[in-house]
Amino acid sequence: MKTALVTGGGGFIGAHLVSRLKREGFWVRAVDLKYPDFSETDADDFVIGDLRDQAVCSRVIDRRFDEVYQLAADMGGAGYIFTGEHDADVMHNSATINLNMVDACLKRNIKHVFYSSSACMYPAYNQEDPNNPNCAEDSAYPAAPDSEYGWEKLFSERLYLAFNRNHNMECRVARYHNIFGPQGTWEGGKEKAPAAICRKVAEAQGGGDIEIWGDGNQTRSFLYIDECLEGTTRLLRSPYNGPFNVGSDEMVTINQLVDMVSHIAGKKLHKNHIPGPLGVRGRNSDNRLIAETLGWKPSSPLVKGLEKTYAWVEEQVRRKRGENQPSTK
Ligand code: NAD
Ligand code: GDD
Incomplete structure (x- = not known):
């Protein structure tokens, strides 16, 4: 073995x-x-x-x-x-x-x-x-x-x-x-943008505000x-x-990430841009070398992973609130 x-x-x-x-x-x-x-x-x-x-x-x-x-x-x-x-x-x-x-x-x-x-x-x-x-x-x-x-x-x-x-x-x-994905850190200060945004969307009331660090035009994959x-x-x-x-080469702005998660949650939210730690202005994975050398590169669309991650984070938020059933949207 x-x-x-x-x-x-x-x-x-x-x-x-x-x-x-x-x-x-x-x-x-x-x-x-x-x-x-x-x-x-x-x-x-x-x-x-x-x-x-x-x-x-x-x-x-x-x-x-x-x-x-x-x-x-x-x-x-x-x-x-x-x-x-x-x-x-x-x-x-x-x-x-x-x-x-x-x-x-x-x-x-x-x-x-x-x-x-x-x-x-x-x-x-x-x-x-x-x-x-x-x-x-x-x-x-x-x-x-x-x-x-x-x-x-x-x-x-x-x-x-x-x-x-x-x-x-x-x-x-x-x-x-x-x-990112289910079972990643989603609260406490070490969470990254996908989990943080999922948490903020899950916690928000439809029609309410969601706080985003920076102007949201910074890009990531x-x-x-x-x-x-x-x-x-x-x-x-x-x-x-x-x-x-x-890494993924599907680059999005943080504002687009928020829109994707809000859409998955079925919530319309107002983005409130606040000061926060920002890091680099833009980042994307360049996958030419791994594709040429290993004959493989990631290909799954971001939205697929976000759907699974949002479902998991939403469940954590509900558990923390002491709720057992999905909330009505
Ligand atoms: P994570 O924080 O969830 O996992 C790291 C683990 O290392 C933690 O469980 C922590 O307890 C353990 N650890 C820290 N100090 C230790 C010590 N002294 N002895 C034993 N264990 C110790 O992070 P992750 O997201 O699972 O990342 C795994 C690796 O990938 C890390 O090296 C990270 O820097 C790297 N990485 C992650 C990302 C990402 O987006 N998650 C991106 C780039 C690089
Ligand atoms: N975490 C977080 N929480 N980020 C937010 C939030 C929020 O509520 N709102 C907006 N952002 C913005 C950050 O300001 C940053 O510009 C962008 O979203 C991405 O933030 P993170 O996901 O936290 O980190 P990162 O992409 O800058 O760096 C991460 O990826 C690296 C690899 O690419 C970190 O996990 C690093 O440890 C990792 O090595």
Whole structure:
């Protein structure tokens, strides 16, 4: 039986990945500071541990896993990474995890390690025009990410690729572009725009107001979790190191995102644009390289993923209010 290790297996992407690997027939160990927030884990073995501790990394990597997915990081949406308040933690915590993990994998002679970098590593100067952002993989330098989170991702992707060059490892690097879906963080300050907008729409009365950070003309693309996992496993099992964008190329403004979610909810809402953490003005995944190299790219329309995500977030909102039945719209 093949074996896999998922670090960050109690997080959004990690918990979904564990379930997918179990469906594929793997024996799976997950490691995290916490269990998944919204479901029981499907892992065969779930270790609560802090990967900033080298001894924990060595202990959980007690065998030559066939596949290791390193997803653990100190991360969140714009409300977490662009305020500046968490910069020291984000850099120190995530870099320490990555330094420990790649070394522990090398010591066990593990070849196949997946690392989840982020589109936040791309230079801010290429993401100022909301209609024409440039996030081609080869546009990364001269480096100028707009957040410390992005700088740590850039450092760590270089770390894994350096271990490939010097130690014959086969680490794979993906640059995720805003992943969303059911069982993602939807409240509390770390939620990203899709979940935040779903929550705000679910909480709003038809005809009421919804608060949007900025003028809403900033652009993004959002990738549904199932396609993220498809790209992730395809990349790890491919002969290519990356970095590759793993993201959707269906770019929308945040105002369009709000309109799509409002339509799904059947609510007419007035957008109230307020100051907030904004990040780059425009971002979209450039999928030419992954399509040419892996012969695959994400293709599912944004609205399909939003329908599933809205249904799930709406249920969380209702549960929190103590309601059991769908509210009448
Ligand atoms: P998440 O926050 O839900 O999951 C990360 C997990 O890492 C959390 O469960 C957290 O508890 C765990 N963790 C943090 N510090 C740890 C430590 N010291 N020891 C053990 N576990 C620790 O985030 P996610 O959305 O599932 O993202 C997974 C990975 O993908 C992260 O590396 C993230 O930076 C990257 N990424 C995600 C997105 C996205 O849109 N979700 C975009 C770009 C990159
Ligand atoms: N989170 C959030 N909540 N964002 C909002 C809101 C809101 O209520 N209203 C408007 N926005 C805007 C933000 O200001 C930002 O301009 C845009 O929606 C997208 O915000 P996020 O989804 O929170 O983050 P991001 O796209 O800037 O960055 C995310 O994606 C990266 C990868 O592409 C983060 O998750 C990063 O951690 C990730 O690496």
